[in-house]
Amino acid sequence: MYNILLGGAAGDGIETMAGLLEKMLKQSGCHLFTIRDFMSRVRGGHNFTQIRFGDQPLHAHRDTLDGIFTVDEKSYQEHQPRLSYDGFILCDEALAIDDFRAIKLPFKKIATDLGNPKVINSVATGALLKLFNIPLDHAAAIIKSNLRADLVEINLSAINKGYDLLESHYDLPLIETSEDLMLSGNNAIGLGAVAAGLRFYSAYPMSPSTSLLDFFNAHSSTMAIAVEQAEDEIAAINMAIGASYAGATAMTGTSGGGFSLMVEALGFSGIAEIPLVAVDVQRPGPATGFPTRTEQSDLKFVISASQGEFPRMVIALRDHTDCFYQTARSLALAKKYQIPVILLSDQYLADSTTTIPILNASEIVHYDEPEAPVPTPDHPYKRYALTENGISPLAIPGKSEALVRVDSDEHDESGQITESATVRNQMVQKRMHKLEGLKKELIEPEFWGAQQCQSLLVGFGSTSGAIKEAVDILNQEEKNYGALLFGDIYPLPTERLRHFCDQVMEIINVEQNATGQLASLIREETLISCEHSILKYDGRQLSVDDILTGIKNFKGGF
Amino acid sequence: MSKPAFTNYETAWCPGCGNFAIIETLTGVLNQLERPPHQVVLVGGIGQAAKTNQYITANGFSGLHGRSLPAAVAIKIANDDLTVIVNTGDGDSYGEGGNHFLHNIRRNVDITHFVHDNQIYGLTKGQPSPTSNRCDLTDNSNPCNLGASFNPLLIAIAAGATFVARSFSGDKKHLAEMMTAAIQHPGYALVDILQPCVSFNKTNTFAYYKKRVKPLDEGYDATNKLAALEKAMEFGDTIPIGILYREQAPTYAAKHPELFDKVPLVDKQINQSDVQALINSYI
Structure with a gap:
């Protein structure tokens, strides 16, 4: 299992490089989990993509890095504290990086000699593949299907030149992943909606929900979905309600700021009993907050948004597979109960890509x-x-x-x-x-860990993968930990929670917000209190390492 | 004689309200259209005019204040077989719903928009609306708009509307002609219908309108956009009524041929194998 980071300024092509590298790793036989960290700007600043890959399915990112590829000194300075002692820094020979772990190679010179300095990232991609002993078998096909025809040859040459620059250092067991999918959370939501027969999607572009709008636009004509880019989120939700009234399966999507504009219409869907699914891809608030970063702080907002009282359902999406099946289920439940259903995702899940077993259109819940x-x-x-x-x-x-x-x-x-x-x-x-x-x-929260646990972690949505991995690590020493991971979150399913509450010594809520909104909801609904909390609200997703450190802190070491 | 298809329910409007003439005319026009009531959707926002759909035997969608247009265009997009007509007021259309007014003109979805324009907020009892006359601080007239008056026709033409008309509730024959032409127009059609608010508007009364409204000359060329803009600026001692501007332009449906073939969107089905193929493209 390896963890590498590609860093540079916006406009340096890091995102394109990472997208191609991911495909090559996947096709070669790796599982992977990739997170994207970008600033709210088109050029400059500092962006990075972190790819974790290996022979086991992955559900979260880790902090410790095995390698950094950087196009500038800034990315090195920013991330080298997380680089393991025996890790590497791959960069151009001209960078002023003084580190015994640095592998400095003539990327720029090779690219220039090839006739286009812009292919520098492809030279580096070749070098990275070689370092991890990944064969070049799939590179040509992937480059051909993803780059403009006139750029194929030079990029392939660049990859080959990079491949020849150094010797392999890591030995990665490659496995059979040819039937797996590799996709982002937002794409999985889109596929789930298509499979459920979505006919109408309306939205106003807002990070990190925008890629959903782009997805539906891309498949509008082939999948018979009317996609309307609305003048604002108020129009977006009222359009979805109008289309649904006319019988079309309809959905809208936004982030917290746009959802704030939608709340009156959410109540309209409630009182008029018009089926509606609204996706809230959360980002840190309030107001504009951190546009391109992540948080789980809209939970208490969406369960109570809009004046008056009406039935609604809130489903927190835990992973990419959930994104597909639960989106389809939400559309079915909205129709069956003629209510608004809110899907809670977040930037972490929306923009991260991972490999998952095939999703089956035949297995989704339909409601006729x-x-x-x-x-x-x-x-x-x-x-x-x-x-x-x-x-x-x-x-x-x-x-x-x-x-x-x-x-x-x-x-x-x-x-x-x-x-x-x-x-x-x-x-x-x-x-x-x-x-x-x-x-x-209601679907009870997924239980993970030791059935006879004494410490119970509770979480919802996209932190589930990190919580599971943390529980697995904690249980390597003593099988004392378990976790309840909520997908259906409002109305709150309480049976499994009550069961474990009677058994465990302590409950620890793990949340990507400042106030412990899940703990608050649990207490409101069940009078069950959480003894400890691990909270993070800096816009960067809670990692396995954050959870382990958090537990260590209030346990006084373990 | 058999019962007409479209009939009316009892209303909650004030005696003498201009809405009575409008609903009577609209009901008559609908009965002439040869469309069964279940294929007509009357959409409204909130306000006295917006209640129109509550009082006619057709499909009815009473939405949120200001939000009738987004819902109406989506209903039409979802099922192109339906005739979709919005009835709502000046506050709903031009105040709370101003942003939707601008942008749904640009979409040119084939819906009809009847604005019952009484230049005042009636249901909330007498506040100025965007279309209330402009006045100054020494003017005690009611309603009084210290800022500029909103000119819906001028703005609609400028924004690219393909059918822009004005009528008056006191001239039912003219109103019926405008309504029929608007419903038959392919694309977004706006008819701003002047109507007195007998309870609160002491300025723009029935007599006020009666004295000022003047049908457009027979020779008026409604396809000349610049002339139409100029005509739309006339609102004072004479108020022109009629079709100020019309053009044939591609509708929303014409611009999305793949979604608007013989099968309405709501009836379209995608084969599961095609969906699975899309999923498999992520392998």
Whole structure:
């Protein structure tokens, strides 16, 4: 298992280099997990991509580095404290880096000799592949399918020249990964939505949700999805609601700032009982916050966003596989219960890429709406008919003679505005009653670790991978640790939590926010308190190492 | 004689409200259209005018204040077979919904937008709206807009609207002509309908409008954009009514041919094998 970092300024081509290198590693037989750390600027500054790869499936990044490739001194200075003693720094011979671990090679000269100084990163890619003893078998195909035709030959020459510059140093066992997928969290959300039959996506570009909009735009015509770039997030969510009313499976996506603009319409979806899925790809707030970085601080916001009371569901996406299956499930649940469902992701998950087993379109949860009753003159269709489970048969306008009348005002069964106290009570109770059915569908948090654990870590969403790995490491000494990793988070499933609460000595909440929002929600719903918390809110994702250090700190060493 | 397809429910408007003439005319126009009520969606935001869809036997979508346009265009995009008509007020369309007004003009989705423009906020009882007349500090008229008045027709033409008209609730024949032409126009069609607010607007009364509205001359060329902009700036002792500007331009549907073929978007299905092929492209 190795961990390397590629660093440079925005515009240096690090992202392109990393994308190609990832593909070559994957095709050669590596699992990998890549994180992207960029500044909110197009040129300059300092960006890096960190690729962890090896022969085991990976679910998180690690802090300690085995190697750094850098195009500038700044990346070296920034990251060399994390470089292991026997690690390497790969760079051009001209860089002023005085370190016994440095491997300085004539990247720039070779690139210039080849006729284009810009291929310097390809020379370095060749050198990196050689260092790790990765065969060049897949390089040509990957370069051909990803670069402009006139750039293929020179980049391949550059890779070959780089490959010949040094001897292999690491011996990496390569395995069979040819059936695995390699994709980002946002792409997995997109695929899940496509598989669930998404017909309409509206959004306003906002980091780190923008790549979702780009994904749907790219597949709009082949997958029959109308994609509208709205004038603002208010329009985006109201469009999604309009499309859903007309029968199209609809979704909107944004980050916390855009979600703030959406909240009135979230309540509209609730009272009008129009199915809706809204994705909140979180970034650090409040306000503009850290546009390109990560946080899990919108949990308490999204579970209570909008005035008034209405049933909703919140699903925290834990990993790339969740992104696919839970997005599809969220669209099905939104339709089945005619409610808004919010998907919580974050920049870490959105922008990280990893290898995962194949995702199957045939395995997703679908919900097929039963036919609404045919209206007659004596029994016209009632959009909000009172029923035992609170769910009224849903008719689609234009698809039958039913007149479908929906309203953001309180309304009677037919959708007509009302001010009746009796009808108000009936309608509030009807809507809230849908929660009873929904609660039966909740998926309990995933348990990880030793069943007889005495210390229980709790977390939600994208920190799950790091928590699992930390538990595995802790249990190497003493099988004392377990973790509950929440995906479905509102309504909060409590059965498994109560079970472990009776067994363990301590509960530790691990969260990417400053106030411990999950611990707060757990306490509110169950009166269960967490004894310790490990919190991080600097915009950089909690790592396995942060969790281990956090536990060490309040245990006084182990 | 058989019962007309579109009929009305009891309303909650003030006696004498201009909305009565508008809803009566609209109901008549809808009955002439030969579209069954279940294929017509009436969309509104919030306000007295926005309640129109509550009072006509058709599909009804009463959305949020200011947000009727985004919902309406999405309904039309989802199902191109539906006739989508927005009825809502000047505050909803030009105030709270101003940003959507600008940008949905640019989309040119085939919907119709009837703005019941009484130059005042009625439901909240008498505050000035964006279209209230401009006045100065010594002016005690009600409503009073110390800033510039919003000129919806001028702005709509400038923003690229393909059908821009004005009518008056006091001239039902003219109003019916405008409504019919707007509904039949392929693309976004705006009709700003002047109407008195009998309870609160003591300036822009029925008599005020009656005296000022003047149909466009027979020779008026509605395809001349510069002339239309000039005409749209007339709002004073005479107020021109009629189709100020129209052009044939590609609609949203025409610009997305792959999504708007014979099968409405809502009925489109993608084969599971095609979805799986897309997933497999990430191998």
